[in-house]
Amino acid sequence: xxxxxxxxxxxxxxxxxxxxxxxxxxxxxxxxxxxxxxxxxxxxxxxxxxxxxxxxxxxxxxxxxxxxxxxxxxxxxxxxxxxxxxxxxxxxxxxxxxxxxxxxxxxxxxxxxxxxxxxxxxxxxxxxxxxxxxxxxxxxxxxxxxxxxxxxxxxxxxxxxxxxxxxxxxxxxxxxxxxxxxxxxxxxxxxxxxxxxxxxxxxxxxxxxxxxxxxxxxx
Amino acid sequence: xxxxxxxxxxxxxxxxxxxxxxxxxxxxxxxxxxxxxxxxxxxxxxxxxxxxxxxxxxxxxxxxxxxxxxxxxxxxxxxxxxxxxxxxxxxxxxxxxxxxxxxxxxxxxxxxxxxxxxxxxxxxxxxxxxxxxxxxxxxxxxxxxxxxxxxxxxxxxxxxxxxxxxxxxxxxxxxxxxxxxxxxxxxxxxxxxxxxxxxxxxxxxxxxxxxxxxxxxxx
Amino acid sequence: xxxxxxxxxxxxxxxxxxxxxxxxxxxxxxxxxxxxxxxxxxxxxxxxxxxxxxxxxxxxxxxxxxxxxxxxxxxxxxxxxxxxxxxxxxxxxxxxxxxxxxxxxxxxxxxxxxxxxxxxxxxxxxxxxxxxxxxxxxxxxxxxxxxxxxxxxxxxxxxxxxxxxxxxxxxxxxxxxxxxxxxxxxxxxxxxxxxxxxxxxxxxxxxxxxxxxxxxxxxxxxxxxxxxxxxxxxx
Amino acid sequence: xxxxxxxxxxxxxxxxxxxxxxxxxxxxxxxxxxxxxxxxxxxxxxxxxxxxxxxxxxxxxxxxxxxxxxxxxxxxxxxxxxxxxxxxxxxxxxxxxxxxxxxxxxxxxxxxxxxxxxxxxxxxxxxxxxxxxxxxxxxxxxxxxxxxxxxxxxxxxxxxxxxxxxxxxxxxxxxxxxxxxxxxxxxxxxxxxxxxxxxxxxxxxxxxxxxxxxxxxxxxxxxxxxxxxxxxxxx
Numbered sequence: 001x002x003x004x005x006x007x008x009x010x011x012x013x014x015x016x017x018x019x020x021x022x023x024x025x026x027x028x029x030x031x032x033x034x035x036x037x038x039x040x041x042x043x044x045x046x047x048x049x050x051x052x053x054x055x056x057x058x059x060x061x062x063x064x065x066x067x068x069x070x071x072x073x074x075x076x077x078x079x080x081x082x083x084x085x086x087x088x089x090x091x092x093x094x095x096x097x098x099x100x101x102x103x104x105x106x107x108x109x110x111x112x113x114x115x116x117x118x119x120x121x122x123x124x125x126x127x128x129x130x131x132x133x134x135x136x137x138x139x140x141x142x143x144x145x146x147x148x149x150x151x152x153x154x155x156x157x158x159x160x161x162x163x164x165x166x167x168x169x170x171x172x173x174x175x176x177x178x179x180x181x182x183x184x185x186x187x188x189x190x191x192x193x194x195x196x197x198x199x200x201x202x203x204x205x206x207x208x209x210x211x212x213x214x215x216x217x218x219x
Numbered sequence: 220x221x222x223x224x225x226x227x228x229x230x231x232x233x234x235x236x237x238x239x240x241x242x243x244x245x246x247x248x249x250x251x252x253x254x255x256x257x258x259x260x261x262x263x264x265x266x267x268x269x270x271x272x273x274x275x276x277x278x279x280x281x282x283x284x285x286x287x288x289x290x291x292x293x294x295x296x297x298x299x300x301x302x303x304x305x306x307x308x309x310x311x312x313x314x315x316x317x318x319x320x321x322x323x324x325x326x327x328x329x330x331x332x333x334x335x336x337x338x339x340x341x342x343x344x345x346x347x348x349x350x351x352x353x354x355x356x357x358x359x360x361x362x363x364x365x366x367x368x369x370x371x372x373x374x375x376x377x378x379x380x381x382x383x384x385x386x387x388x389x390x391x392x393x394x395x396x397x398x399x400x401x402x403x404x405x406x407x408x409x410x411x412x413x414x415x416x417x418x419x420x421x422x423x424x425x426x427x428x429x430x431x432x433x434x435x436x437x438x
Numbered sequence: 439x440x441x442x443x444x445x446x447x448x449x450x451x452x453x454x455x456x457x458x459x460x461x462x463x464x465x466x467x468x469x470x471x472x473x474x475x476x477x478x479x480x481x482x483x484x485x486x487x488x489x490x491x492x493x494x495x496x497x498x499x500x501x502x503x504x505x506x507x508x509x510x511x512x513x514x515x516x517x518x519x520x521x522x523x524x525x526x527x528x529x530x531x532x533x534x535x536x537x538x539x540x541x542x543x544x545x546x547x548x549x550x551x552x553x554x555x556x557x558x559x560x561x562x563x564x565x566x567x568x569x570x571x572x573x574x575x576x577x578x579x580x581x582x583x584x585x586x587x588x589x590x591x592x593x594x595x596x597x598x599x600x601x602x603x604x605x606x607x608x609x610x611x612x613x614x615x616x617x618x619x620x621x622x623x624x625x626x627x628x629x630x631x632x633x634x635x636x637x638x639x640x641x642x643x644x645x646x647x648x649x650x651x652x653x654x655x656x657x658x659x660x661x662x663x664x665x666x667x668x669x670x671x672x673x
Numbered sequence: 674x675x676x677x678x679x680x681x682x683x684x685x686x687x688x689x690x691x692x693x694x695x696x697x698x699x700x701x702x703x704x705x706x707x708x709x710x711x712x713x714x715x716x717x718x719x720x721x722x723x724x725x726x727x728x729x730x731x732x733x734x735x736x737x738x739x740x741x742x743x744x745x746x747x748x749x750x751x752x753x754x755x756x757x758x759x760x761x762x763x764x765x766x767x768x769x770x771x772x773x774x775x776x777x778x779x780x781x782x783x784x785x786x787x788x789x790x791x792x793x794x795x796x797x798x799x800x801x802x803x804x805x806x807x808x809x810x811x812x813x814x815x816x817x818x819x820x821x822x823x824x825x826x827x828x829x830x831x832x833x834x835x836x837x838x839x840x841x842x843x844x845x846x847x848x849x850x851x852x853x854x855x856x857x858x859x860x861x862x863x864x865x866x867x868x869x870x871x872x873x874x875x876x877x878x879x880x881x882x883x884x885x886x887x888x889x890x891x892x893x894x895x896x897x898x899x900x901x902x903x904x905x906x907x908x
Contacts, residue, residue, distance in 0.1 A: 017676070018674020018675070018676030019675070020676070021884050039654050040676065041675045041676055041677060041885075043677065043838075044727070046611070047541065047542075048467040048468075048470070048611050049467075049611050049613055049614050050611050050876075051882050051883075051884055052876070055669055056668055056669040057668055057669070058668060058669060058670070058671040058672075059668050059671065060671065061668075062663070062666065062668060063610065064470065064597075064612075064661035064662070064663050065470065065609045065610040065611060065612040065661070066610040066611050066717050067467070067470045067611055067663075067664075067665070068611075070665060071467075071468040071469070071664040071665045072665040072667035073469070073663060073665065073667050073668065074664075075665075076610075078870075078872030079677065079836055079837075079838040079840060079871030079872060080611060080873040081840050081876050081879040081882040081883065082610055082876045082879070083613070083620055083879075083882060084545070084608075084613050084614060084615070084616070084617045084645075085467070085493070085542075085545035085614050085618060085619075086545040086546055086548070086549040086618050086788075086883075087616045088542075088545070089541065089542025089543075089545050089546065089788075090784070090787060090788035090789070090856065091884055091885075092542060092789075092880070093542055093560065093561070093788055093789030093790070094786075094787050094788045094789040094856065095564060095789060096787075096856075096884050096885060102605075106564065112565070117567075118599075119720045122491065123520065123523075123529070123536075124518055124519060124520040124805065125516060125517050125518040125519050125520070125538045125539075126517060126518070126538060126541075126568075127517050127518040127540075127541050128477075128517065128540070128541040128542060129540075130540035130541075130542075130543075130562045130563050130566060130568060131540050131541060131542030131543065131562045134560070134561040134562040134563070134564065135561070135562070135789055137544075138788070157512075159568045161566065162565055162566040162591045163566060163743055164564075164565070164566065165564055165565025165566065166565070180653055186550050198566065205700050208515065232751070236441070237440070237441030238440070238441025238442050238598075239441070240649050245784055247691060259441065260440045260441055260442060262442065262469075262603075262649075264649070265846070266776065266777075267702040267703075267705070267846050267849050268616040268702075268846050268848055268849050269641075269845075269846050270647050270648075270649055271641070274904055275902045275903055275904040276902075276903055276904070277903060277904060277905070277907075278903050278906065279906065280903075281898070281901060281903060282845065283705065283708065283847075283896035283898050284696070284705065284833075284844045284845040284846060284847040285845040285846050286702070286703065286705045286846055286894070286898075286899075286900070287846075289900060290703040290704070290705070290899040290900045291900040291901075291902035292898060292900065292901055292902050292903065293902075295639030295641055295845075297636040298442065298602075298603040298605060298636030298637060298648065299633075299641045300602055300605050300641050300647040300648065301641045301642050301644070301846065301848060302644075302647060302779070303843075303848050303850070303851070303852045303853055303880075304702070304728070304776065304777075304779075304780035304849050304850045304853060305777075305780040305781055305783070305784040305853050306554075306647075307777075307780070307853075308553075308776065308777025308778075308780050308781065309549070309552060309553030309554070309621065310649055311554075311777060312553055312554030312555070312777055312795065312796070313552050313553045313554040313735075313796060314554060314623065315543055315649050315650060324629075331800070336802075342755065342764070342771075342773075343753055343754060343755040344752050344753040344754050344755070344757075344773045345752060345753070345773060345775055345776075345803075346752050346753040346775075346776050347752070347775070347776040347777060347805065348502070348775075348779065349775035349777075349778075349797045349798050349801060350776060350777030350797045352799040353795070353796040353798070354777075354796070354797070354801065355531075373502070380727040380801065380802045381800055381801045381802075382798075382801060383800070383801065384799055384800025384801065385800070406707050406866060407709075545764070548787075550793070553781075554795070554796065555781070555793050555794060555795060556794050556812035556813070556815075556817055557793070557794045557812060557817075558785070558790050558792070558793040558794070558795075559790060559791050559792045559793070560789070560790060561789065561791075577791035577792060577821065578791070580791075582791055586812065590721075607877070608877070609877065610876075610877065613877075641845070642842075642843070642844065642845065642878075643847075643877075643878050
């Protein structure tokens with residue numbers, strides 16, 4: 001069965017390592033924070049100028065001067081630091097963030113990503129997404145494998161305006177965990193109960209299946 | 220008679236205005252701080268990362284962590300701020316400093332300045348001088364009018380490697396206060412007791428003399 | 439009073455000299471750390487044809503959104519917009535020109551503007567609509583595009599504390615674009631919650647040195663919250 | 674212990690992995706805010722063929738000058754050198770290659786290296802020996818040259834206080850190039866006077882976020898003064 005939003009977040013959280021500085025985008029990526037394994041520590045970077053984002057505040061703790069990139073009120077963890085937007089993107093662009101997780105509309109076999117604009121419909125802007133995809137070495141894109149109408153979002157060529165070119169190597173959808181290399185998708189894992197055939201069916205770009213494809217494990 | 224080092228500094232200090240942020244180079248320019256008129260306030264920028272340099276410390280106040288660009292121990296004035304070297308040169312390069320005073324070996328009629336290197340003899344480096352001359356709109360160069368051997372330092376073309384190209388508009392020597400415009404030196408003032416003829420004699424680049432040239436005034 | 443005293447006592451004085459068709463750089467991220475009262479003053483002045491440089495454009499009826507109903511903004515350079523209906527309407531109808539700029543590039547353009555760096559290369563935006571018409575060049579085998587600095591006729595900034603000389607301290611994530619905007623205005627106007635005497639701020643803890651600040655005014659702030667998100671107490 | 678704990682307990686550990694022919698970026702201005710003990714460790718290790726990036730090169734027998742007698746440095750990128758005799762001798766004899774770089778350009782090259790900006794334009798050095806071989810270009814009618822970023826295999830940094838996570842606070846003008854160097858090392862090693870627990874530094878007052886720091890060591894410092902200049906007490 002297709003993964004829930006929480007399950008996608010949970011699977012991504014398995015990629016976290018102790019001591020990782022992580023930037024989580026808006027939407028499903030934000031949920032990853034709820035599934036950080038108990039035995040490791042990660043620090044969350046919020047591109048509006050906070051490293052070491054804590055939990056949401058209690059009513060009493062709410063501070064209008066302390067928000068995350070999604071404009072939500074937050075708190076700071078011990079060891080947090082505050083900086084301006086140029087410094088924040090110096091970190092991001094300079095490749096200092098260990099893992100970036102963000103959503104997308106489309107990804108293609110060449111690692112291109114489209115995530116910020118649907119011409120004529122949605123033109124809110126790229127925010128920090130273009131800097132994040134250009135600056136990070138280690139990115140996981142989370143999205144549904146196909147649209148509600150069954151149209152694949154894993155394409156041979158992105159159709160929407162790009163957010164970044166050739167920068168995506170890993171995609172986690174509600175159906176599969178996929179690696180991108182040498183111009184092809186490679187199936188690494190499938191969601192529990194989802195068949196390889198279903199994934200092939202909903203993947204428009206070339207998909208390589210090598211050997212037995214394991215199911216994702218959730219403990 | 221030719222101005223003393225202190226008198227050069229004193230004449231430069233007359234160019235200061237209340238509220239000026241000023242960078243004073245090493246040597247004679249440093250002396251300018253001793254002649255700031257009592258009724259105005261200026262803030263001294265030291266390019267190693269201090270705005271609001273105070274007096275030299277007493278023995279008790281000496282702090283190895285607080286020096287100026289000449290590596291001398293200093294103190295901070297009320298309202299001082301500390302910043303890193305990139306921020307310091309952002310201020311300088313971005314044109315935020317109101318007046319820069321620095322020494323030179325040679326200046327020419329095109330506003331070129333040579334101040335940091337004598338090939339084969341002196342190769343200590345330009346320090347912040349190239350940034351200062353490129354970044355400032357308002358620069359006063361202080362130097363002796365001629366070498367000990369009577370060779371003019373105000374030339375039609377600098378002979379030494381340049382520190383900056385076309386950036387000097389005002390020169391104060393021990394003999395004269397000179398403006399540079401449209402490819403010529405213009406004599407503005409002469410040192411008390413120094414004749415226009417003496418200045419012409421020691422100025423190799425084209426020098427324009429218009430009308431009566433007043434003597435500098437020292438109160 | 440000292441020539442370094444930047445304090446002004448009215449918003450009229452704070453925004454004096456702002457005229458039609460000028461470029462304004464504004465600090466703030468969403469509604470956090472925005473110069474609320476300086477924006478209100480611009481609305482009040484009725485200045486038009488403005489180019490606004492700001493990460494966002496406020497919401498309907500608050501922040502930079504206040505400048506939309508009277509169509510005071512003719513162009514906005516921002517990374518994320520459209521949190522309000524009037525903005526979208528004006529953008530779709532072409533009344534408002536929008537130059538979408540990646541957030542990091544926008545921050546760096548402001549910093550560069552203040553720092554005398556006319557242009558810099560970045561990998562951000564390579565192969566995207568942002569790269570159109572821009573110089574491209576390789577360094578160490580990777581493609582980069584050339585982005586130019588931004589300088590404003592005015593910069594409007596919100597800080598937490600300041601001394602009279604304009605040395606600024608920001609509070610938490612209300613810092614964001616404010617220190618960068620402060621460096622990039624030909625005239626930089628700052629509003630703060632508290633003004634102290636020179637010498638009362640620790641020189642090591644000043645975020646923005648007063649050299650960048652031209653005018654300073656003390657005020658109170660609504661600090662509207664866009665996404666009030668809380669957890670239950672005791673969790 | 675947390676994966677963010679950057680504390681190491683020996684200088685050997687602090688400089689582990691440094692090998693011949695690497696590039697090291699060092700903080701400090703003159704002898705102020707230099708990583709004294711990390712430099713001593715490099716001398717002790719005997720690493721050779723180093724490219725040093727630092728505003729200055731110490732004095733005879735102290736600071737980076739310590740690396741001269743055994744000719745450990747093959748190239749230095751600096752703005753101002755020659756405060757010591759051995760340096761001049763090696764430079765004149767060609768044993769030591771010196772790339773003189775304007776101080777502001779040097780600071781900006783380090784910042785750019787850390788910030789993923791491969792190159793930037795500056796007016797500094799136009800028409801001078803510094804411009805030789807560099808791209809020149811006009812913006813708004815003025816000439817600028819293109820300067821490239823610097824990244825070091827190691828960065829060695831001196832801070833005042835740190836928490837275990839590597840968040841740094843600098844003291845007075847000992848800050849100088851240190852925060853920039855910290856961002857530009859593939860491995861950034863920091864020595865400090867005091868280490869506190871995470872949460873003990875005010876997040877608003879941290880100069881360098883721990884994300885840039887790989888290793889942290891506590892030590893004591895001689896802090897030699899180059900130009901002890903005083904005024905009489907009571908003046």
